[in-house]
Amino acid sequence: MPERLGCLFYSTGSPYARICRMGVLEAGLADRISESETTLRDPAAAVLPFSPVGRVPALVLQDGTTLTETSLVLAWLDRMGGAPRLMPTEPPAMAAYGRVLGLLDGIAVWNRELRRPVQERSPGVLVLEETRANRVGDALERDVAGGGYARLDAGWLALAATLGYCVRRHTAWDWRRGRPSLGDWFDAAAARPAFQVTLPPSNGM
Template sequence: MKLYHNPASPFVRKVRVAIAEAGRAGEVELIPSAGSPTAPIDIPPEHNPLGKIPALVADDGEVLFDSRVICRYLDALWGIGLYPAPPALWRCLTLEALADGMMEAAVLMVYETRCRHENARSEAWVEGQWAKIDRALDLLEGPWFERIDLAPLGDARPDMGRLAVACALGYLDLRHDDRDWRAGRPRLSAWFAEISDRPSLVTTAPEG
């Protein structure tokens, strides 16, 4: 099995976390990949014509992308238990979608500053992306905290929704630490500190 990856990508990290939760890291070859919106990721078009990561080549040659598809595939393949049965599944998937949206907005902020000439950058665009993240953070600190709370789980494995939120917050620390997302969010900050000690998150900490 092969995974096209970049150690800084929060979407790749989601997949690597799923692999680590399964205890199968040694069975997946990591293929370094780099690119940007103006220079697509250097992977064969047949493995993802969109030129985006992550992309997984399964042992049978099947190609899968994006991170949500890959995580569901690995969970089904290895029986990891990252996705609960309905009706809890719908909350898990919605939480994962929220985390993915946060990641996407955070990545777009990076692209705006890295890929555009200074005189072509839009501060309003950047702030608009951060506003999405800010609203999501407030939701997680407030009415949705029960959806990520670890206490009810006991020793049970966190679901993919919770793990995806952790990946999103880790990316904010990596690329947007100047925004101080923890300010005014004590519950979410403490939650992130706790879940970040999980081995699957420690071994996949973002780099670069």
């Protein structure tokens, strides 16, 4: 029996947790890390006894230590001998990962704004985040056309999870329009088993 390493708390809709879930699968550690689904923003959430932050991903290690934050979880998977290594160490790949995390953070803000009642939404925030997403989307189109995001690492996982989130949970952003290379990249990424078994529920905004 392989040594058990920990338990990853996730919610099915979370793109951040999905990055880690796909990372566990792609790094070949699925038989050593179990998964546990939790609710969010809920005083009864299963993750709260392990993390006062109450967010996912949260990885509870065997000694009770809880790691939160996607990048810290990915770095720990590398430390546990996962292969391929996920966290980039060279500046171009680090920049590529950071670019997608910035996009995802902006989309999370945009999506949260859209979930408010119409009269409570801030038009300024909506415009800012849509503009940011389009700017980064155009840069990603150029990156991918030039051969970027080809290696399966944290940047790859984050890009697959972010675009996958937009397909099923943030349809407000028509990211494919005018971005054929990004569309082709996503279709290839979406064919991988780790992507297919972590699909979020459709709840398009």
